[in-house]
Amino acid sequence: MSGIFELEYRGLNLLDEISSVEIAIDSLQKVIHIYDINQVVEPEFNFSTKQYQMCEGFYKMAKVLADKNFFQSENHKQAHWIDEVTWIFYxxxxxxxxIVKDTIIEIPKEGLSSEKYNLVHGLYPKYVLRVL
Structure with a gap:
């Protein structure tokens, strides 16, 4: 994967402690890879609806990224910009x-040892190695 820009974002985790999140942005493919082991921006599971939902930390981070103009977007509204990008959380x-538009796909970590599997899902090898 070439043309990936890496940066770090700091935010509050579930325990209100400042934690770091690593972000890899592939602007050509419109994919943002997020390595978050401290649950700063990772989607939360809502037990009443039995679905994942984006947390407040995610929207704060998305606003910062939108303000930095990593993507050429016609939509200046944050909600539209978020939907234009594929988000992958490690x-x-x-x-x-x-997360592609409003669809959340769970990729089990057991099958990640295969390189073909990683290519099919467009995963970032650096983060895949860390979560295995």
Whole structure:
């Protein structure tokens, strides 16, 4: 994967402690890879709806990224910008979460040893190695 820009974002985790999140942005493919083991921006599971939902920390981070103009976007509204990008979360769960528009795909970590599998899902090898 070439043309990936890496940066670090700091925010509050679930325990209100300042933690870091690593971000790899592939502006050509419109994919943002997020390595978050401290649950700063990782989607939360809502037990009443039995679905994942984006947390407040995610929206704060997305606003910072939108203000930095990493992507050439016609939509200046944050909600539209978020939907235009594929988000892949590598973190504390037993699976990697890939969010495309409003669809959340859970990728089990067990199958990640295969390079073909990583290419099919467009995963970032650096973060895959860390979560295995």
């Amino acid at each position: 973190g504390s769960r037993n699976s990697i979460l890939k």
